[in-house]
Amino acid sequence: MIGGVDVINFQNVGVRYGSGPEILHDISLCLKEGSFHFLTGASGAGKSTLLRLMYLAHQPSRGLISLFGKDILTTSRRELPALRRRIGVVFQNFRLIDHLTTMENVALPLRVSGVSERQIRNNVLELLSWVGLSDQLDACPPTLSGGQKQRVAIARAVITRPKLLLADEPTGNVDDKIAMRLMHLFEELNKLGTTIVLATHNKFLVNDFTYQRLHLSNGILNLLKDTVPSTEVTAQSKELL
DSSP states (O other): OOOOEEEEEEEEEEEESTTSSSEEEEEEEETTTTEEEEEEEEEESHHHHHHOOOSSSSSSSSSEEEEEEEEESOOOOOTTHHHHTTTTOOOOOOOOOTTTTTTHHHHHHHHHOOOOOOHHHHHHHHHHHTTGGGGGGTTTGGGSOOOHHHHHHHHHTTTTOOEEEEEETTTTTSHHHHHHHHHHHHHHHHHOOEEEEEEEEOOHHHHHSSSEEEEEEEEEEEEOOOOOOOOGEEEOOEEEO
16 A cells, blocks of 8 residues: 655756766656556666665765655764665675575575564565475575576565565566566565565566556656556656656
Protein backbone atom coordinates (compact mmCIF):
# COMPACT_ATOMS: atom_id res chain seq x y z
CA MET A 1 0.00 0.00 0.00
CA ILE A 2 1.30 3.45 -0.95
CA GLY A 3 1.74 5.79 1.98
CA GLY A 4 2.12 9.52 2.27
CA VAL A 5 5.73 9.43 3.46
CA ASP A 6 8.47 10.52 1.07
CA VAL A 7 11.15 7.83 0.98
CA ILE A 8 13.28 9.61 -1.65
CA ASN A 9 13.11 13.26 -2.66
CA PHE A 10 15.38 14.82 -5.28
CA GLN A 11 15.27 18.54 -6.08
CA ASN A 12 17.12 19.80 -9.17
CA VAL A 13 19.91 17.26 -8.75
CA GLY A 14 22.83 17.29 -11.16
CA VAL A 15 25.86 14.99 -11.34
CA ARG A 16 29.20 15.39 -13.04
CA TYR A 17 32.48 13.54 -12.62
CA GLY A 18 35.45 15.83 -12.17
CA SER A 19 35.44 18.72 -14.61
CA GLY A 20 33.50 16.81 -17.26
CA PRO A 21 29.97 17.53 -18.49
CA GLU A 22 26.92 16.76 -16.38
CA ILE A 23 25.66 13.22 -16.85
CA LEU A 24 22.42 13.81 -14.91
CA HIS A 25 20.53 17.10 -15.30
CA ASP A 26 17.93 18.68 -13.01
CA ILE A 27 16.58 15.44 -11.58
CA SER A 28 13.52 16.15 -9.44
CA LEU A 29 11.40 13.30 -8.12
CA CYS A 30 9.54 12.12 -5.06
CA LEU A 31 9.05 8.41 -4.37
CA LYS A 32 6.42 7.51 -1.81
CA GLU A 33 6.53 4.77 0.78
CA GLY A 34 5.29 1.47 -0.66
CA SER A 35 5.58 2.48 -4.33
CA PHE A 36 7.16 0.33 -7.07
CA HIS A 37 9.04 1.74 -10.06
CA PHE A 38 10.98 0.50 -13.04
CA LEU A 39 14.05 2.53 -14.01
CA THR A 40 14.82 2.26 -17.72
CA GLY A 41 17.19 3.80 -20.24
CA ALA A 42 19.92 2.85 -22.68
CA SER A 43 23.31 1.62 -21.45
CA GLY A 44 25.27 4.63 -20.25
CA ALA A 45 22.13 6.71 -19.64
CA GLY A 46 22.99 7.09 -15.94
CA LYS A 47 20.76 4.47 -14.28
CA SER A 48 23.54 3.10 -12.09
CA THR A 49 24.62 6.63 -11.16
CA LEU A 50 21.07 7.51 -10.13
CA LEU A 51 20.88 4.36 -7.98
CA ARG A 52 24.23 5.22 -6.37
CA LEU A 53 22.80 8.59 -5.40
CA MET A 54 19.82 6.82 -3.85
CA TYR A 55 21.92 4.49 -1.69
CA LEU A 56 24.32 7.25 -0.63
CA ALA A 57 27.35 5.96 -2.50
CA HIS A 58 27.72 9.20 -4.48
CA GLN A 59 27.17 12.87 -3.74
CA PRO A 60 25.35 15.14 -6.21
CA SER A 61 27.25 17.99 -7.85
CA ARG A 62 24.26 20.22 -7.15
CA GLY A 63 20.71 20.04 -5.87
CA LEU A 64 19.11 18.55 -2.76
CA ILE A 65 18.49 14.94 -1.79
CA SER A 66 16.49 13.72 1.19
CA LEU A 67 16.14 10.09 2.24
CA PHE A 68 13.49 9.03 4.75
CA GLY A 69 12.94 12.73 5.45
CA LYS A 70 16.61 13.50 6.20
CA ASP A 71 18.59 15.99 4.13
CA ILE A 72 21.64 14.02 3.03
CA LEU A 73 23.92 17.06 2.81
CA THR A 74 23.29 18.01 6.44
CA THR A 75 23.19 14.47 7.84
CA SER A 76 26.22 13.64 9.98
CA ARG A 77 28.55 10.80 9.01
CA ARG A 78 27.57 8.99 12.22
CA GLU A 79 23.93 8.89 11.07
CA LEU A 80 24.63 7.53 7.58
CA PRO A 81 25.16 3.84 8.56
CA ALA A 82 21.71 3.75 10.19
CA LEU A 83 20.16 5.17 7.02
CA ARG A 84 22.00 2.67 4.82
CA ARG A 85 20.75 -0.23 6.94
CA ARG A 86 17.23 0.67 5.85
CA ILE A 87 18.22 0.13 2.21
CA GLY A 88 18.64 -3.16 0.36
CA VAL A 89 20.81 -3.04 -2.76
CA VAL A 90 21.23 -5.57 -5.56
CA PHE A 91 24.46 -4.72 -7.40
CA GLN A 92 25.19 -5.73 -10.97
CA ASN A 93 28.51 -7.24 -9.88
CA PHE A 94 26.84 -9.02 -6.90
CA ARG A 95 29.50 -8.05 -4.29
CA LEU A 96 29.33 -11.38 -2.51
CA ILE A 97 32.04 -12.42 -0.05
CA ASP A 98 33.94 -15.26 -1.71
CA HIS A 99 35.02 -17.13 1.44
CA LEU A 100 31.49 -17.24 2.87
CA THR A 101 28.92 -19.85 1.85
CA THR A 102 25.60 -19.00 0.22
CA MET A 103 23.88 -19.26 3.57
CA GLU A 104 26.49 -17.12 5.33
CA ASN A 105 26.34 -14.40 2.67
CA VAL A 106 22.56 -14.13 2.96
CA ALA A 107 22.66 -14.30 6.77
CA LEU A 108 25.23 -11.51 7.11
CA PRO A 109 22.79 -8.53 7.30
CA LEU A 110 20.76 -10.32 9.98
CA ARG A 111 23.87 -11.07 12.04
CA VAL A 112 24.91 -7.43 11.83
CA SER A 113 21.43 -6.52 13.12
CA GLY A 114 21.75 -8.88 16.11
CA VAL A 115 19.06 -11.39 15.09
CA SER A 116 19.19 -14.76 16.91
CA GLU A 117 20.92 -17.63 15.12
CA ARG A 118 17.75 -19.74 15.20
CA GLN A 119 15.71 -17.02 13.51
CA ILE A 120 18.51 -16.36 11.04
CA ARG A 121 18.57 -20.01 9.99
CA ASN A 122 14.80 -20.21 9.57
CA ASN A 123 14.57 -16.97 7.58
CA VAL A 124 17.54 -17.74 5.34
CA LEU A 125 16.42 -21.29 4.56
CA GLU A 126 12.93 -20.08 3.64
CA LEU A 127 14.23 -17.34 1.36
CA LEU A 128 16.84 -19.52 -0.36
CA SER A 129 14.10 -22.07 -1.04
CA TRP A 130 12.02 -19.29 -2.65
CA VAL A 131 14.85 -18.30 -5.01
CA GLY A 132 15.63 -21.94 -5.85
CA LEU A 133 18.96 -22.31 -4.07
CA SER A 134 18.16 -24.89 -1.39
CA ASP A 135 20.77 -27.19 -2.95
CA GLN A 136 23.53 -24.56 -2.77
CA LEU A 137 23.52 -23.69 0.95
CA ASP A 138 27.17 -24.61 1.53
CA ALA A 139 28.53 -23.45 -1.84
CA CYS A 140 30.87 -20.45 -2.00
CA PRO A 141 30.45 -17.78 -4.71
CA PRO A 142 33.41 -18.88 -6.90
CA THR A 143 31.63 -22.21 -7.51
CA LEU A 144 28.29 -20.64 -8.45
CA SER A 145 27.03 -19.61 -11.89
CA GLY A 146 26.25 -15.97 -12.67
CA GLY A 147 22.53 -16.58 -12.25
CA GLN A 148 23.03 -18.32 -8.92
CA LYS A 149 25.23 -15.49 -7.63
CA GLN A 150 22.54 -13.03 -8.66
CA ARG A 151 19.91 -14.90 -6.66
CA VAL A 152 22.19 -15.00 -3.61
CA ALA A 153 22.69 -11.23 -3.94
CA ILE A 154 18.93 -10.68 -4.19
CA ALA A 155 18.25 -12.87 -1.15
CA ARG A 156 20.86 -10.95 0.85
CA ALA A 157 19.31 -7.61 -0.18
CA VAL A 158 15.77 -8.52 0.85
CA ILE A 159 16.40 -10.71 3.94
CA THR A 160 15.97 -7.76 6.35
CA ARG A 161 12.78 -6.50 4.66
CA PRO A 162 14.35 -3.11 3.90
CA LYS A 163 12.32 0.08 3.68
CA LEU A 164 13.87 0.77 0.28
CA LEU A 165 15.09 -1.78 -2.27
CA LEU A 166 17.31 -0.65 -5.16
CA ALA A 167 17.99 -3.35 -7.74
CA ASP A 168 20.33 -2.91 -10.71
CA GLU A 169 19.40 -5.43 -13.44
CA PRO A 170 18.32 -8.09 -10.89
CA THR A 171 17.01 -10.47 -13.58
CA GLY A 172 19.83 -9.98 -16.06
CA ASN A 173 21.47 -13.40 -15.55
CA VAL A 174 18.46 -15.66 -15.06
CA ASP A 175 15.94 -17.32 -17.35
CA ASP A 176 12.37 -16.07 -17.79
CA LYS A 177 10.90 -18.53 -15.27
CA ILE A 178 13.28 -17.46 -12.51
CA ALA A 179 12.85 -13.80 -13.50
CA MET A 180 9.11 -14.04 -12.93
CA ARG A 181 9.63 -15.81 -9.61
CA LEU A 182 11.98 -13.01 -8.51
CA MET A 183 9.46 -10.39 -9.59
CA HIS A 184 6.81 -12.05 -7.43
CA LEU A 185 9.28 -11.97 -4.53
CA PHE A 186 9.73 -8.22 -5.07
CA GLU A 187 5.96 -7.80 -5.22
CA GLU A 188 5.50 -9.62 -1.90
CA LEU A 189 8.12 -7.36 -0.35
CA ASN A 190 6.38 -4.33 -1.82
CA LYS A 191 3.07 -5.43 -0.26
CA LEU A 192 4.82 -5.26 3.12
CA GLY A 193 5.57 -1.60 2.50
CA THR A 194 8.99 -1.62 0.83
CA THR A 195 9.57 1.04 -1.82
CA ILE A 196 11.22 -0.56 -4.85
CA VAL A 197 13.26 0.89 -7.71
CA LEU A 198 14.24 -1.75 -10.26
CA ALA A 199 16.61 -0.82 -13.09
CA THR A 200 16.18 -3.06 -16.12
CA HIS A 201 16.65 -3.42 -19.87
CA ASN A 202 14.04 -6.18 -20.01
CA LYS A 203 11.14 -4.73 -22.02
CA PHE A 204 9.04 -7.86 -21.57
CA LEU A 205 9.30 -7.52 -17.79
CA VAL A 206 8.31 -3.86 -17.93
CA ASN A 207 5.35 -4.64 -20.19
CA ASP A 208 4.15 -7.58 -18.06
CA PHE A 209 3.92 -5.48 -14.91
CA THR A 210 2.05 -2.17 -14.83
CA TYR A 211 4.35 -0.26 -12.52
CA GLN A 212 5.31 3.34 -13.13
CA ARG A 213 8.41 3.78 -15.26
CA LEU A 214 11.18 6.29 -14.70
CA HIS A 215 13.13 6.66 -17.94
CA LEU A 216 16.57 8.24 -18.30
CA SER A 217 17.57 9.71 -21.65
CA ASN A 218 20.41 12.14 -22.29
CA GLY A 219 20.73 12.75 -18.56
CA ILE A 220 17.07 13.78 -18.16
CA LEU A 221 14.59 11.80 -16.10
CA ASN A 222 11.22 11.27 -17.75
CA LEU A 223 8.11 9.93 -16.06
CA LEU A 224 6.30 7.56 -18.39
CA LYS A 225 2.59 7.48 -17.60
CA ASP A 226 1.09 4.08 -17.01
CA THR A 227 -1.92 2.50 -15.35
CA VAL A 228 -0.53 3.02 -11.84
CA PRO A 229 -2.05 6.11 -10.15
CA SER A 230 0.09 9.19 -10.71
CA THR A 231 0.06 9.96 -6.98
CA GLU A 232 2.84 7.40 -6.57
CA VAL A 233 5.44 9.68 -8.07
CA THR A 234 5.77 13.36 -8.70
CA ALA A 235 8.49 14.25 -11.17
CA GLN A 236 9.18 17.82 -12.11
CA SER A 237 11.45 16.65 -14.88
CA LYS A 238 10.04 16.52 -18.41
CA GLU A 239 7.02 14.17 -18.56
CA LEU A 240 6.12 11.99 -21.52
CA LEU A 241 2.37 11.51 -21.83
